[in-house]
Amino acid sequence: MYLDFLSKFGVGGAHPGGLDLTQEILKNEKISESSRILDVGCGTGQTAAYLADRYGASIIGMDINPIMIDKAKKRIKQCQLPVEIIQGSIENCPLPDGQFDLILSESVLAFADKPRSLHEIFRLLKQGGRFVANELTINQQLNSTYTEEIQQFYGLDSVFTEKDWLSLLEKTGFTDIKTSIQKPSMLENNPSPEFQFSEHIEPHLYMIPDQHLYMMTKYRNILDYRVFSCTKE
Numbered sequence: 001m002y003l004d005f006l007s008k009f010g011v012g013g014a015h016p017g018g019l020d021l022t023q024e025i026l027k028n029e030k031i032s033e034s035s036r037i038l039d040v041g042c043g044t045g046q047t048a049a050y051l052a053d054r055y056g057a058s059i060i061g062m063d064i065n066p067i068m069i070d071k072a073k074k075r076i077k078q079c080q081l082p083v084e085i086i087q088g089s090i091e092n093c094p095l096p097d098g099q100f101d102l103i104l105s106e107s108v109l110a111f112a113d114k115p116r117s118l119h120e121i122f123r124l125l126k127q128g129g130r131f132v133a134n135e136l137t138i139n140q141q142l143n144s145t146y147t148e149e150i151q152q153f154y155g156l157d158s159v160f161t162e163k164d165w166l167s168l169l170e171k172t173g174f175t176d177i178k179t180s181i182q183k184p185s186m187l188e189n190n191p192s193p194e195f196q197f198s199e200h201i202e203p204h205l206y207m208i209p210d211q212h213l214y215m216m217t218k219y220r221n222i223l224d225y226r227v228f229s230c231t232k233e
Protein backbone atom coordinates (compact mmCIF):
# COMPACT_ATOMS: atom_id res chain seq x y z
CA MET A 1 0.00 0.00 0.00
CA TYR A 2 2.85 2.43 0.84
CA LEU A 3 4.45 1.83 -2.56
CA ASP A 4 1.00 2.22 -4.23
CA PHE A 5 0.79 5.63 -2.58
CA LEU A 6 4.27 6.62 -3.84
CA SER A 7 3.44 5.55 -7.40
CA LYS A 8 -0.07 7.07 -7.57
CA PHE A 9 1.13 10.35 -6.07
CA GLY A 10 4.24 10.10 -8.25
CA VAL A 11 6.58 11.04 -5.42
CA GLY A 12 9.98 12.00 -6.82
CA GLY A 13 13.08 11.75 -4.61
CA ALA A 14 11.26 9.20 -2.44
CA HIS A 15 14.23 8.46 -0.23
CA PRO A 16 15.62 10.10 2.93
CA GLY A 17 17.63 13.20 2.11
CA GLY A 18 16.04 13.51 -1.35
CA LEU A 19 18.01 14.74 -4.36
CA ASP A 20 20.31 16.85 -2.14
CA LEU A 21 21.71 13.76 -0.47
CA THR A 22 21.91 11.95 -3.84
CA GLN A 23 24.08 14.76 -5.18
CA GLU A 24 26.30 14.66 -2.07
CA ILE A 25 26.78 10.90 -2.31
CA LEU A 26 27.57 10.97 -6.02
CA LYS A 27 30.36 13.50 -5.48
CA ASN A 28 32.36 10.67 -3.88
CA GLU A 29 32.12 8.48 -6.98
CA LYS A 30 34.20 8.70 -10.16
CA ILE A 31 31.60 9.36 -12.83
CA SER A 32 32.38 10.40 -16.39
CA GLU A 33 30.63 10.49 -19.76
CA SER A 34 31.77 6.94 -20.40
CA SER A 35 30.25 5.57 -17.15
CA ARG A 36 27.40 3.09 -17.43
CA ILE A 37 25.05 3.48 -14.47
CA LEU A 38 21.98 1.57 -13.32
CA ASP A 39 19.46 3.26 -11.03
CA VAL A 40 17.68 0.32 -9.45
CA GLY A 41 14.09 1.07 -8.39
CA CYS A 42 14.31 4.41 -10.16
CA GLY A 43 10.76 5.46 -9.24
CA THR A 44 9.73 8.53 -11.23
CA GLY A 45 13.31 8.88 -12.55
CA GLN A 46 14.51 11.98 -10.70
CA THR A 47 17.98 10.59 -9.93
CA ALA A 48 18.35 8.96 -13.38
CA ALA A 49 17.55 12.30 -15.04
CA TYR A 50 20.00 14.12 -12.76
CA LEU A 51 22.79 11.64 -13.58
CA ALA A 52 22.29 12.03 -17.32
CA ASP A 53 22.04 15.81 -17.11
CA ARG A 54 24.95 16.40 -14.70
CA TYR A 55 27.44 13.78 -15.88
CA GLY A 56 26.36 12.94 -19.46
CA ALA A 57 26.76 9.29 -18.46
CA SER A 58 24.85 6.39 -19.98
CA ILE A 59 21.95 5.64 -17.63
CA ILE A 60 19.38 2.90 -17.28
CA GLY A 61 16.56 3.38 -14.78
CA MET A 62 14.72 0.21 -13.80
CA ASP A 63 11.62 -0.20 -11.67
CA ILE A 64 9.17 -3.02 -11.00
CA ASN A 65 6.11 -0.76 -10.89
CA PRO A 66 4.41 0.08 -14.23
CA ILE A 67 3.02 3.39 -12.91
CA MET A 68 6.51 4.49 -11.84
CA ILE A 69 7.83 3.41 -15.25
CA ASP A 70 5.22 5.55 -17.10
CA LYS A 71 6.03 8.57 -14.93
CA ALA A 72 9.80 8.11 -15.33
CA LYS A 73 9.42 7.82 -19.12
CA LYS A 74 7.31 10.98 -19.17
CA ARG A 75 9.99 12.88 -17.22
CA ILE A 76 12.80 11.64 -19.48
CA LYS A 77 10.83 12.59 -22.60
CA GLN A 78 10.06 16.07 -21.25
CA CYS A 79 13.71 16.67 -20.32
CA GLN A 80 14.92 15.12 -23.60
CA LEU A 81 17.63 13.17 -21.83
CA PRO A 82 19.29 9.99 -23.13
CA VAL A 83 18.07 7.72 -20.32
CA GLU A 84 16.65 4.25 -20.93
CA ILE A 85 13.79 3.31 -18.60
CA ILE A 86 12.93 -0.38 -18.31
CA GLN A 87 10.49 -2.39 -16.24
CA GLY A 88 11.94 -5.25 -14.25
CA SER A 89 12.69 -6.59 -10.80
CA ILE A 90 16.14 -6.37 -9.28
CA GLU A 91 15.45 -9.77 -7.75
CA ASN A 92 15.65 -11.28 -11.24
CA CYS A 93 17.01 -8.64 -13.53
CA PRO A 94 16.57 -8.90 -17.31
CA LEU A 95 20.04 -7.47 -18.06
CA PRO A 96 23.33 -9.28 -18.89
CA ASP A 97 26.30 -9.72 -16.54
CA GLY A 98 29.09 -7.27 -15.85
CA GLN A 99 28.03 -4.13 -17.69
CA PHE A 100 27.74 -1.36 -15.09
CA ASP A 101 30.41 0.86 -13.53
CA LEU A 102 27.99 2.07 -10.86
CA ILE A 103 24.70 0.79 -9.50
CA LEU A 104 22.60 2.96 -7.24
CA SER A 105 19.69 1.93 -5.03
CA GLU A 106 17.85 4.63 -3.12
CA SER A 107 15.33 3.18 -0.71
CA VAL A 108 14.62 0.10 -2.83
CA LEU A 109 16.30 -3.02 -1.44
CA ALA A 110 14.42 -2.56 1.83
CA PHE A 111 11.27 -3.41 -0.17
CA ALA A 112 12.75 -6.38 -2.06
CA ASP A 113 14.27 -9.77 -1.32
CA LYS A 114 17.61 -8.46 -0.10
CA PRO A 115 19.92 -11.46 -0.71
CA ARG A 116 18.56 -12.08 -4.24
CA SER A 117 18.71 -8.38 -5.14
CA LEU A 118 22.28 -7.95 -3.92
CA HIS A 119 23.31 -11.09 -5.78
CA GLU A 120 21.88 -9.58 -8.99
CA ILE A 121 23.56 -6.23 -8.38
CA PHE A 122 26.90 -8.00 -7.91
CA ARG A 123 26.35 -9.94 -11.15
CA LEU A 124 25.46 -6.80 -13.13
CA LEU A 125 28.55 -4.83 -12.03
CA LYS A 126 31.81 -4.79 -13.98
CA GLN A 127 34.97 -5.86 -12.20
CA GLY A 128 35.90 -2.79 -10.13
CA GLY A 129 32.30 -1.54 -10.31
CA ARG A 130 30.77 0.35 -7.41
CA PHE A 131 27.49 -0.11 -5.57
CA VAL A 132 25.99 2.76 -3.57
CA ALA A 133 22.82 2.34 -1.52
CA ASN A 134 20.71 4.60 0.68
CA GLU A 135 18.56 2.14 2.58
CA LEU A 136 16.14 1.93 5.49
CA THR A 137 17.93 0.70 8.60
CA ILE A 138 16.73 0.15 12.15
CA ASN A 139 18.98 1.37 14.95
CA GLN A 140 18.21 -1.55 17.24
CA GLN A 141 16.60 -4.99 17.15
CA LEU A 142 12.87 -4.80 17.88
CA ASN A 143 10.38 -7.19 19.39
CA SER A 144 8.03 -8.99 17.00
CA THR A 145 5.07 -6.62 17.58
CA TYR A 146 7.04 -3.55 16.50
CA THR A 147 8.80 -5.39 13.67
CA GLU A 148 5.47 -6.59 12.29
CA GLU A 149 3.95 -3.11 12.48
CA ILE A 150 6.82 -1.65 10.44
CA GLN A 151 6.93 -4.52 7.95
CA GLN A 152 3.18 -4.50 7.47
CA PHE A 153 2.87 -0.73 6.90
CA TYR A 154 5.80 -0.43 4.48
CA GLY A 155 5.31 -3.88 2.88
CA LEU A 156 8.70 -5.32 3.83
CA ASP A 157 9.75 -8.94 4.31
CA SER A 158 12.37 -7.96 6.90
CA VAL A 159 13.95 -4.91 8.52
CA PHE A 160 17.73 -4.74 8.72
CA THR A 161 20.10 -3.20 11.24
CA GLU A 162 23.37 -1.70 9.98
CA LYS A 163 25.11 -4.91 11.03
CA ASP A 164 22.65 -7.01 8.99
CA TRP A 165 23.31 -4.89 5.87
CA LEU A 166 27.09 -5.05 6.32
CA SER A 167 27.08 -8.77 6.82
CA LEU A 168 24.92 -9.37 3.72
CA LEU A 169 27.05 -7.05 1.56
CA GLU A 170 30.14 -8.94 2.69
CA LYS A 171 28.51 -12.33 2.12
CA THR A 172 27.52 -11.26 -1.40
CA GLY A 173 31.21 -10.65 -2.18
CA PHE A 174 31.52 -6.87 -1.91
CA THR A 175 34.71 -5.35 -0.52
CA ASP A 176 35.80 -1.88 0.61
CA ILE A 177 32.43 -1.53 2.35
CA LYS A 178 31.83 1.86 3.91
CA THR A 179 28.84 3.15 5.87
CA SER A 180 27.85 6.68 6.57
CA ILE A 181 25.27 7.63 9.14
CA GLN A 182 23.38 10.66 7.99
CA LYS A 183 22.27 13.46 10.26
CA PRO A 184 19.57 14.66 10.69
CA SER A 185 17.38 11.66 11.29
CA MET A 186 14.86 10.18 8.87
CA LEU A 187 12.01 12.16 10.44
CA GLU A 188 13.75 15.49 10.06
CA ASN A 189 15.55 14.85 6.78
CA ASN A 190 12.58 14.91 4.48
CA PRO A 191 12.96 17.69 1.91
CA SER A 192 9.75 18.57 0.09
CA PRO A 193 9.24 15.92 -2.53
CA GLU A 194 7.82 16.58 -6.00
CA PHE A 195 4.59 14.97 -7.16
CA GLN A 196 3.24 13.62 -10.46
CA PHE A 197 -0.33 12.67 -9.56
CA SER A 198 -2.21 9.89 -11.36
CA GLU A 199 -5.63 10.77 -12.70
CA HIS A 200 -7.39 8.24 -10.48
CA ILE A 201 -6.21 7.87 -6.89
CA GLU A 202 -8.00 5.44 -4.56
CA PRO A 203 -9.40 7.36 -1.52
CA HIS A 204 -7.60 5.19 1.06
CA LEU A 205 -4.21 6.25 -0.35
CA TYR A 206 -4.78 9.82 0.88
CA MET A 207 -4.41 8.48 4.42
CA ILE A 208 -0.91 7.09 3.83
CA PRO A 209 1.07 10.36 4.38
CA ASP A 210 -0.48 10.76 7.85
CA GLN A 211 0.16 7.11 8.69
CA HIS A 212 3.75 7.45 7.44
CA LEU A 213 4.24 10.50 9.69
CA TYR A 214 2.77 8.53 12.59
CA MET A 215 5.28 5.71 11.97
CA MET A 216 8.19 8.14 11.61
CA THR A 217 7.26 9.80 14.90
CA LYS A 218 6.54 6.61 16.81
CA TYR A 219 9.83 5.04 15.69
CA ARG A 220 11.83 8.28 15.52
CA ASN A 221 14.96 6.93 17.18
CA ILE A 222 14.68 3.55 15.56
CA LEU A 223 13.62 3.87 11.90
CA ASP A 224 16.63 5.37 10.21
CA TYR A 225 18.74 4.98 7.09
CA ARG A 226 22.36 4.47 6.09
CA VAL A 227 24.37 5.15 3.00
CA PHE A 228 26.53 2.16 2.05
CA SER A 229 29.17 2.10 -0.64
CA CYS A 230 31.24 -0.87 -1.77
CA THR A 231 33.19 -2.39 -4.65
CA LYS A 232 33.12 -5.56 -6.73
CA GLU A 233 36.83 -6.33 -6.91
Ligand SMILES: C[S@@+](CC[C@H](N)C(=O)[O-])C[C@H]1O[C@@H](n2cnc3c(N)ncnc32)[C@H](O)[C@@H]1O
Pocket residue numbers: 003006011012013014015040041042043044046062063064065068088089090091105106107108111112113
Ligand atom coordinates in the same frame (compact mmCIF):
# COMPACT_ATOMS: atom_id res chain seq x y z
C1 LIG B 1 10.72 4.29 -1.92
S1 LIG B 1 10.63 4.17 -3.65
C2 LIG B 1 12.15 4.94 -4.17
C3 LIG B 1 12.12 5.34 -5.61
C4 LIG B 1 13.37 6.09 -6.09
N1 LIG B 1 14.58 5.34 -5.89
C5 LIG B 1 13.45 7.42 -5.40
O1 LIG B 1 14.35 7.60 -4.57
O2 LIG B 1 12.59 8.27 -5.67
C6 LIG B 1 10.95 2.45 -3.91
C7 LIG B 1 10.94 2.06 -5.37
O3 LIG B 1 11.45 0.72 -5.50
C8 LIG B 1 10.67 0.07 -6.47
N2 LIG B 1 10.85 -1.38 -6.25
C9 LIG B 1 10.39 -2.12 -5.20
N3 LIG B 1 10.77 -3.41 -5.35
C10 LIG B 1 11.49 -3.47 -6.50
C11 LIG B 1 12.13 -4.54 -7.19
N4 LIG B 1 12.12 -5.80 -6.73
N5 LIG B 1 12.78 -4.25 -8.35
C12 LIG B 1 12.81 -2.98 -8.83
N6 LIG B 1 12.19 -1.94 -8.23
C13 LIG B 1 11.54 -2.20 -7.07
C14 LIG B 1 9.27 0.57 -6.24
O4 LIG B 1 8.42 0.33 -7.32
C15 LIG B 1 9.54 2.05 -5.99
O5 LIG B 1 9.55 2.79 -7.18
